[in-house]
Amino acid sequence: MPDQIGASKGRTGSYVSAVLIVLTLCFAGWSDARAADQKVFVLCYHSFLGNKPFPSDLPLEEFHSQMILLRSKGFRFVSYSDLLKGTVTGTRNILVVIDDGNRSLLEAYRQSMKPLGIKPLLAIYPNIIGKKSYALTWEELKELVRDGCDIAAHGYYHMLMNQKFYDKDKAEFIHEITGSKALLEKNLGIKISAFVYPNGVRSDITKKTLKDSGYAYAFTINWGTVLSPLNLNKDPLELPRYMVLKNNWGMISSSIIKAAAK
Numbered sequence: 001m002p003d004q005i006g007a008s009k010g011r012t013g014s015y016v017s018a019v020l021i022v023l024t025l026c027f028a029g030w031s032d033a034r035a036a037d038q039k040v041f042v043l044c045y046h047s048f049l050g051n052k053p054f055p056s057d058l059p060l061e062e063f064h065s066q067m068i069l070l071r072s073k074g075f076r077f078v079s080y081s082d083l084l085k086g087t088v089t090g091t092r093n094i095l096v097v098i099d100d101g102n103r104s105l106l107e108a109y110r111q112s113m114k115p116l117g118i119k120p121l122l123a124i125y126p127n128i129i130g131k132k133s134y135a136l137t138w139e140e141l142k143e144l145v146r147d148g149c150d151i152a153a154h155g156y157y158h159m160l161m162n163q164k165f166y167d168k169d170k171a172e173f174i175h176e177i178t179g180s181k182a183l184l185e186k187n188l189g190i191k192i193s194a195f196v197y198p199n200g201v202r203s204d205i206t207k208k209t210l211k212d213s214g215y216a217y218a219f220t221i222n223w224g225t226v227l228s229p230l231n232l233n234k235d236p237l238e239l240p241r242y243m244v245l246k247n248n249w250g251m252i253s254s255s256i257i258k259a260a261a262k
Contacts, residue, residue, distance in 0.1 A: 088228035123154035123196035152194035
């Protein structure tokens with residue numbers, strides 16, 4: 001009888017263990033499925049003057065109409081800070097990223113973004129800040145940070161971060177990555193964890209240097225979906241963005257709306 005009881009207990013223990021394993025696998029699959037549903041679409045803008053020949057320069061009215069369209073389709077605007085906190089849910093999320101630091105973003109922020117609840121991620125290369133008439137000043141950047149905007153490094157001189165640049169001048173290559181981070185952190189009193197590749201150009205050595213320099217994430221200009229939390233992405237140093245130009249909004253908006261519905 002004791003042997004039979006022991007065998008019964010053994011079978012029961014094995015059964016319980018098997019059930020626990022199945023439940024664990026099911027929960028893991030359910031978690032992965034839920035995580036895959038947390039989608040963010042990152043839009044890349046540059047300036048909002050509307051009278052420049054550059055394809056990336058949009059009239060403010062056009063930018064505003066794009067944001068209104070997205071909101072009418074059920075999208076909500078999230079911030080980089082939201083992504084870092086892992087609080088983004090659902091499939092219809094938009095993160096606005098504005099590259100370079102053109103002063104026209106001040107008016108765009110005050111007239112359009114702030115009223116719509118948009119807190120953009122500003123990709124800044126420090127060499128022009130407070131030096132060029134078309135660029136933001138450090139005080140203006142501080143004001144935007146105080147108002148909830150996030151900051152990413154965009155190189156120091158906005159150089160193309162490829163293997164060719166590294167091979168030509170390793171010290172300057174590293175300075176683009178470390179120098180921009182250090183100056184932004186010093187002058188703005190914040191932590192910089194994201195890098196935005198100028199023109200989307202990157203290489204393996206770029207990503208290695210970013211990682212070694214304390215960056216956790218980096219954005220390209222490849223089309224695609226960003227997953228939330230950010231650590232779920234296949235390569236956190238190659239997060240996709242849609243670069244909005246004067247003639248491609250129809251394609252971008254259609255692609256985003258379709259992808260969000262999947």
